[in-house]
Amino acid sequence: MRAALLLSALVAALALAPLAADTYMLSLLARAMIFAIAALSLDFILGGAGLVSFGHAALMGIGAYGVGILMEEGTRDALVAFPVAMAVAALFALATGAISLKTRGVYFIMITLAFGQMAFFVTQSLSAYGGDDGLTLAARSTIAGNRWLKSPLTFHYVTLGLMVASALVCAMILASPFGRVLKAAKDNERRVRALGLDPYPYRLIAYAIAGALAGLSGALLANLTEFVSPAFLSWHRSGELIVMVVAGSMAASALGAGGTGRLGGAVLGALGVILVEEGLSHLTEHWRIIFGPLLVLLVLAGGVRSRRARP
DSSP: OHHHHHHHHHHHHHHHGGGTOOHHHHHHHHHHHHHHHHHHHHHHHHHHHOOOOSOHHHHHHHHHHHHHHHHHTTOOBHHHHHHHHHHHHHHHHHHHHHHHTTSOHHHHHHHHHHHHHHHHHHHHTOGGGTGGGOEEOSSOOBBTTBOGGGSHHHHHHHHHHHHHHHHHHHHHHHHSHHHHHHHHHHHOHHHHHHTTOOHHHHHHHHHHHHHHHHHHHHHHHHHHHTEEOGGGGOHHHHHHHHHHHHHHHHHHHHTTSOSTTSSHHHHHHHHHHHHHHHHHHHHOTTHHHHHHHHHHHHHHHHHHHHHHHOO
């Protein structure tokens, strides 16, 4: 219940933000919400299936390149480009997940990292689409021929709506019988197998769903920046997403709103990390020296709160 209240409060704050925000702040909030969608997709497999992917940025970058390449080839409509970007990212997740999910723990982390780096180097080799320099989009995607996404206000609310829809999809799946099998396999795989259920196809489908949502976030990011580059697929960005999910889950735990898999924490983490990074970067160029200890304190606070909550 508290997790739902936390998510509702964040959505309400974002919905009201344009009343006091200028164009720059709207762009910053849109970026935070885009990363919140990516963090939601990662939290979906981390909290729901116990899968720590270090190649998640590749899925996000594939979605971004999907929009960029389609636009370069003349397809600008978001109603076409966004589903294609999601489908390509989901297919990549399905193909790589079929191999990665044969492993567990640190082996899964390393294999997802390897696949992510493979995708990174492939985009670097796409000389027709900018190669290492990236690809500049001619404009933002249209919607049924209309340039609604050009408006920062419209883009803000479209991104907010897609973030809420992503959270609802993840929550509904995790609450379904499918999601209960995922969680049960995460807690006790041997018992699930004893009941005659194979966790592998459940995890593979979940990984593909996470890929589609990450692809959606990439499609939105490409439109926000009007630019795509191999840096979108960097393992550093995968690390940032993990930090967002972990920091958000710790903050949610400190507030009594649960940890990973509760989704509200992923949104809180993405918003918090993006906004704090931006604020600190205006104070000093050495902002990471401040951000690191803040993150440690947050994790410690969440850990203490979690221990106290145990019976």
